[in-house]
Amino acid sequence: MHTTTQDDPRSARATFWLIVTTVFWGGSFIFNKIGFREIPPLDFFFYRFALATLLMAVLCLPRLKKLDRGTLKTGVLVGLPLAATNLSFVLGVSGTSVSRAGFLNNLFVLLIPLLCFVFWRERLDRWSAGGLFLALAGLWLLAKGGVDGFNQGDLLSTLCALFIALQIIAVSRLVGEEDVYLLSLIQFATVAAVGGVLNVALPSPPFTVTWVSVGALVYCAVFPTVVCFTLQNAYQRYTTPTKAGLIYTMDPVWSMLGGTLLLGERLTAEEWTGCALIFAAVVLPLGVKRLRERYSGIGCEAEGAAAD
Numbered sequence: 001m002h003t004t005t006q007d008d009p010r011s012a013r014a015t016f017w018l019i020v021t022t023v024f025w026g027g028s029f030i031f032n033k034i035g036f037r038e039i040p041p042l043d044f045f046f047y048r049f050a051l052a053t054l055l056m057a058v059l060c061l062p063r064l065k066k067l068d069r070g071t072l073k074t075g076v077l078v079g080l081p082l083a084a085t086n087l088s089f090v091l092g093v094s095g096t097s098v099s100r101a102g103f104l105n106n107l108f109v110l111l112i113p114l115l116c117f118v119f120w121r122e123r124l125d126r127w128s129a130g131g132l133f134l135a136l137a138g139l140w141l142l143a144k145g146g147v148d149g150f151n152q153g154d155l156l157s158t159l160c161a162l163f164i165a166l167q168i169i170a171v172s173r174l175v176g177e178e179d180v181y182l183l184s185l186i187q188f189a190t191v192a193a194v195g196g197v198l199n200v201a202l203p204s205p206p207f208t209v210t211w212v213s214v215g216a217l218v219y220c221a222v223f224p225t226v227v228c229f230t231l232q233n234a235y236q237r238y239t240t241p242t243k244a245g246l247i248y249t250m251d252p253v254w255s256m257l258g259g260t261l262l263l264g265e266r267l268t269a270e271e272w273t274g275c276a277l278i279f280a281a282v283v284l285p286l287g288v289k290r291l292r293e294r295y296s297g298i299g300c301e302a303e304g305a306a307a308d
Helices: 009-035 041-059 061-066 069-095 098-105 108-120 126-145 152-174 180-201 211-238 241-248 251-261 269-296 298-307
Strands: none
Touching: 009 041, 009 069, 009 098, 009 211, 009 241, 009 251, 041 061, 041 069, 041 180, 041 211, 061 180, 069 098, 069 152, 069 180, 098 126, 098 152, 098 251, 098 269, 108 126, 108 152, 108 269, 126 152, 126 269, 180 211, 241 269, 251 269
16 A cells, blocks of 8 residues: 555655745746846857756766667757747746746646647546636736737747647657656757857847846756756656646746846736736646545555655
8 A cells, every 4th residue: 555645755845845946947037037137038048058058967977878869869859849948938038027927938737738639639628628718818918907918028928838838748758768867968958059059040249247147047057947857857756747737836926926026026907817817727727636636546646656
């Protein structure tokens, strides 16, 4: 008989460290915004992943001899949608508030089942379908309440949610028994390579930096990139995807708090309502599924099995 997650200390640790990852991810919105004051978004994008690749390569030194063609190929295939995700992320955040970008990015939770339904005819449950309509209402209120309506930054942040969903689906369908740390290294290197090509093709005017923007860059390379990937790989196995999804919905909450308290961003009443509707659209389907898991015991058995 498996130990339930409530009794297994590894489950409690997993919950704690996955919450920590949401804090780091929420912080990435703020520190990207701070970095963009001096470093153009495309340059920030490239330097972040170049540094993350270097750091991950150092961490993977004992594993590099295990790197084979299969891991290299898979890493590139899942790295390309990760590059699209982060490119649309930096361009989106640079064009809208971190509060709006955070909630729009979180739409990936709804887009995953929708994409699986469209491409593989997997069942789309009524709660997820209802969440999509609720999210559309939230998007309408965001567009209505914003000074510039639904601007280019909002559109790119929504597009980022699509790329996040595609990247998650790619990982679930392409990644097999590869070393997850080497896979992360190849992913980061792929994103850095894309950033390098874009910087050559679309060079930015000369710019100067201070320790503030350098610190923002280092934060984004270390914490929401290297550290969060490592924590996910280490701890997500001790919980169910539904519970992990619920934890990850905290990302926009941290970005909103940071935007309000640190950057002085202010939302109108309609924008607040739109963000709340998008948040509810994501949380309600996951919450219902989680309650069903707990009621049936499926979640506890799955988490206990992972812990064993």
